[in-house]
Amino acid sequence: MPMRTPSLYSQDDPITEALKPPPSETEAQKQIRLQEEAEAKRISEQIDEDLRQEREILRRKRGEVKAESGKSTLQKQFQLMYRPHSLDQERVSWKTVIFFNVVRSIKHILTTLDSWNDALEDSELETKFGVPGSSSQAGMSPRSASPYRAMSPVSSNSSISSLRIRLLPLVAMDPALADRLSGGVTVSGSGKGNVFVRTGWQSRTFDSALGRKRQQSHENGKAPEPAQDALTLDVNRMLEATQEDIKELWAHPTVRNLINHRRLKLDEWSEL
Numbered sequence: 513m514p515m516r517t518p519s520l521y522s523q524d525d526p527i528t529e530a531l532k533p534p535p536s537e538t539e540a541q542k543q544i545r546l547q548e549e550a551e552a553k554r555i556s557e558q559i560d561e562d563l564r565q566e567r568e569i570l571r572r573k574r575g576e577v578k579a580e581s582g583k584s585t586l587q588k589q590f591q592l593m594y595r596p597h598s599l600d601q602e603r604v605s606w607k608t609v610i611f612f613n614v615v616r617s618i619k620h621i622l623t624t625l626d627s628w629n630d631a632l633e634d635s636e637l638e639t640k641f642g643v644p645g646s647s648s649q650a651g652m653s654p655r656s657a658s659p660y661r662a663m664s665p666v667s668s669n670s671s672i673s674s675l676r677i678r679l680l681p682l683v684a685m686d687p688a689l690a691d692r693l694s695g696g697v698t699v700s701g702s703g704k705g706n707v708f709v710r711t712g713w714q715s716r717t718f719d720s721a722l723g724r725k726r727q728q729s730h731e732n733g734k735a736p737e738p739a740q741d742a743l744t745l746d747v748n749r750m751l752e753a754t755q756e757d758i759k760e761l762w763a764h765p766t767v768r769n770l771i772n773h774r775r776l777k778l779d780e781w782s783e784l
């Protein structure tokens with residue numbers, strides 16, 4: 513009796529019924545068909561096996577460590593215990609991040625204020641939006657839906673516009689800081705654009721900050737001194753010069769109002 517290759521098709525499946533070979537099939541044709549089926553099955557099983565192995569490799573690569581399980585915290589603790597100097601060195605790179613967050617937030621406040629024409633006072637907010645929480649006009653878009661420009665007289669917004677002018681040089685540093693963090697990848701967009709932080713930002717900010725100095729002191733076998741580069745020095749100076757303006761902006765009733773009415777949201781930026 514000749515060996516029969518097992519058929520792919522089961523006996524009681526409606527699809528099997530539909531795919532049945534024609535009754536006129538010769539024995540030779542049948543053999544070819546069964547061989548083709550067996551080959552197709554083998555290939556399909558091979559693909560499944562390959563996929564399974566790939567998943568397994570990926571799973572091993574990722575490891576079993578879960579997100580938010582304290583990896584970074586543990587690393588910092590080890591650093592503190594065994595290489596406290598390395599944290600001093602890192603301080604410089606974090607400076608860029610902190611400056612960027614501050615500058616970006618100020619820019620965001622000013623942009624939001626601008627979209628409200630710098631002039632949302634208590635009385636106007638109450639009239640326009642009702643008491644906080646009553647959402648009669650929630651979602652109304654600022655510029656298009658309001659004739660503020662025409663109707664709001666110069667009052668508290670005069671101080672905002674002067675704050676805006678004083679803070680302009682600081683806000684102008686935003687692209688440079690973003691550029692530093694994203695490693696030269698241009699951050700485009702409307703000012704709301706996110707910075708895509710790329711792997712290695714820390715060594716980048718660190719290298720830019722220390723440059724040759726680091727190399728030299730490594731050659732001497734000494735730990736490098738924390739230093740700052742031109743960019744962070746500039747921002748540092750500007751922050752010092754404008755700190756009162758920043759406080760004033762933050763405490764300004766219009767800004768307070770926007771925050772209270774949830775017209776101004778400052779994102780937390782916790783990826784770093």
Ligand SMILES: Nc1nc2c(ncn2[C@@H]2O[C@H](COP(=O)(O)OP(=O)(O)OP(=O)(O)O)[C@@H](O)[C@H]2O)c(=O)[nH]1
Nearest residue numbers: 577578579580581582583584585586587588783784
């Ligand atoms: N109670 C407690 N909280 C911890 C401990 N270690 C870390 N945390 C907190 O857990 C949170 C996550 O810690 P991370 O060190 O950022 O965790 P991670 O594994 O690096 O997280 P990913 O980078 O998102 O994968 C932080 O809020 C830490 O403060 C711990 O030993 N005890």
Ligand SMILES: [Mg+2]
Nearest residue numbers: 580583584585
């Ligand atoms: Mg982490």
